Amino acid sequence: MNELIRVNYEMAQPTVSARDLYDLLSSEGGIAGTERFSKWFERYVGYGFRENVDYSTPYKKVRVQFEGKREVSREVEDYDLSVDMAKQICMLQRTEKGIELRQYFIDLEKAWNTPEQVYARALKMADQAIESLKERCKFLGGQVEEQQKTIEELQPKASYYDLILQCPDLVSATEIAKDYGMGARKFNELLYGMGVQFKQSGIWFLYQKYAGFGYTKLKTHNYSDSSGTQHSKQHMYWTQKGRLFLYDFLKDKGIVPVIEKA
Numbered sequence: 001m002n003e004l005i006r007v008n009y010e011m012a013q014p015t016v017s018a019r020d021l022y023d024l025l026s027s028e029g030g031i032a033g034t035e036r037f038s039k040w041f042e043r044y045v046g047y048g049f050r051e052n053v054d055y056s057t058p059y060k061k062v063r064v065q066f067e068g069k070r071e072v073s074r075e076v077e078d079y080d081l082s083v084d085m086a087k088q089i090c091m092l093q094r095t096e097k098g099i100e101l102r103q104y105f106i107d108l109e110k111a112w113n114t115p116e117q118v119y120a121r122a123l124k125m126a127d128q129a130i131e132s133l134k135e136r137c138k139f140l141g142g143q144v145e146e147q148q149k150t151i152e153e154l155q156p157k158a159s160y161y162d163l164i165l166q167c168p169d170l171v172s173a174t175e176i177a178k179d180y181g182m183g184a185r186k187f188n189e190l191l192y193g194m195g196v197q198f199k200q201s202g203i204w205f206l207y208q209k210y211a212g213f214g215y216t217k218l219k220t221h222n223y224s225d226s227s228g229t230q231h232s233k234q235h236m237y238w239t240q241k242g243r244l245f246l247y248d249f250l251k252d253k254g255i256v257p258v259i260e261k262a
Contacts, residue, residue, distance in 0.1 A: 004024070004100065004101060004104045005017075005020050005021065005024060005101065005104070006020060007083075007108065008080065011080070013082060013083070014083050014108065014112060015056070015080040015081060015082060015083070016080070016081050016083065016086050017078055017079075017080065017081070018037075018041055018055065018078055018079040018080070018081050019037065019061075019063065019076065019078045021081065021086055021089065021090075021101070022037050022040055022041070024097060024101060025089075025090070025093050025095065025097055025098060025101070027097065037076075037077075038077070041079065044089050044092070047088070047092070049085050053082075054081070054082050054084070054085040055079045055080065055081050055082065055085060056079050056080040056081075057079075058077050058078070058079055059077070059078060059079075060075050060076070060077060060078075061075070061076060061078050062074070062075055062076075063075075063076045083105050083108060083109055083112075084105075084109075086101070086105055087101075087102050087105035087106065087109075090102035090105065170217055170219065170237035170238065170239060171237060171238050171240075171243060172184070172235070172237055172238070173187055173188055173204070173236070173238065176238060176243060176246060179257045179258065179259070180250070180255065180256075180257055180258065181258045188204060190255075191246075194249075194253070195207060195209075196210060196246075196249070197210075197236075202233070203218070203233075203234055203235065203236060204236045205236065206236075210245075213241070213242075213245070214239055214241050214242070215238065215239060215241060215242030215245050216236050216237060216238055216239065216242050217236075217237055217239060218234045218235070218236055218237070219234065219235055219237050220232050220233070220234050221233055221234075221235060
C-alpha cells in the first residue's frame with residue numbers, strides 16, 4: 001500500500017497529523033483550501049469528536065514551509081488524530097482527495113486488525129512487559145541486597161545485645177573492658193576522660209549526670225592484710241542496664257566492641 005500520508009505507529013493506536021491531513025485536503029481545493037487550519041479543525045471537532053479519544057491535546061512543532069519564494073521554519077500548533085477521525089473527516093470533505101484518503105485509512109485499518117498484526121502487537125507488548133519485569137526485578141534485587149547489608153550491619157549489635165541479656169548478673173569493669181579489647185585501667189580512664197565517672201577514695205563513681213539510673217551498684221569485698229587483719233572495700237560494678245548504656249554511649253563516639261569490628 002503506497003503511503004499517502006505519514007502514519008505514526010508509536011502510540012497504542014495509529015495516528016496521523018492533523019496538519020498533514022489538512023495540507024493534503026487543501027491541495028485539491030474544497031473547503032479545506034478556503035479555511036485557516038485553526039478554523040478548519042475547530043469546525044470538524046464540532047461534529048462530536050472527543051479530545052484524548054479521537055484527537056490529542058494540542059502541541060507545538062516546527063514546520064518548514066514556503067512563503068513566496070522563501071523557505072522558512074515556523075512553530076505551529078498541531079494535533080494527533082485517530083485513523084477513524086481522519087477517515088470521517090475525509091468522508092465529510094467530499095472531494096476526490098478526500099475519497100482517496102478515506103479508502104487509504106479503511107485499508108490501513110484492515111491491515112492493522114489482521115490476525116498477524118494483532119499477534120505481532122501482542123508479542124511486542126509481551127516483550128515490553130518482560131523488560132519492565134526485568135527492570136523491576138533488578139530494582140527489587142538491589143533493594144534486597146541493600147537490606148541484606150543493613151541486616152549484616154545490625155547483626156553484630158544484636159549479637160552483642162544477646163550477649164548482655166544472657167548475663168543478668170553484675171559485671172566488673174574488667175569484664176566489659178575485655179569486650180572492647182582493653183584492660184580495666186585503660187577502660188576506666190577512658191570513661192573518666194569522657195566525663196562518665198570519677199574516682200574518690202579509690203572507688204569509681206558515676207558523675208551526677210549518669211547517677212540514679214540503675215547503671216551501677218557497689219559491692220563490698222572482704223580481704224585480709226599481711227597480718228591477717230580483716231578489711232572490707234567497696235567496688236563499683238555495672239548492671240546489664242549500665243552495660244547497654246555504655247554500648248550506646250561508646251558507639252556514638254565511634255568505639256565498638258570487638259565483636260562488631262570487621
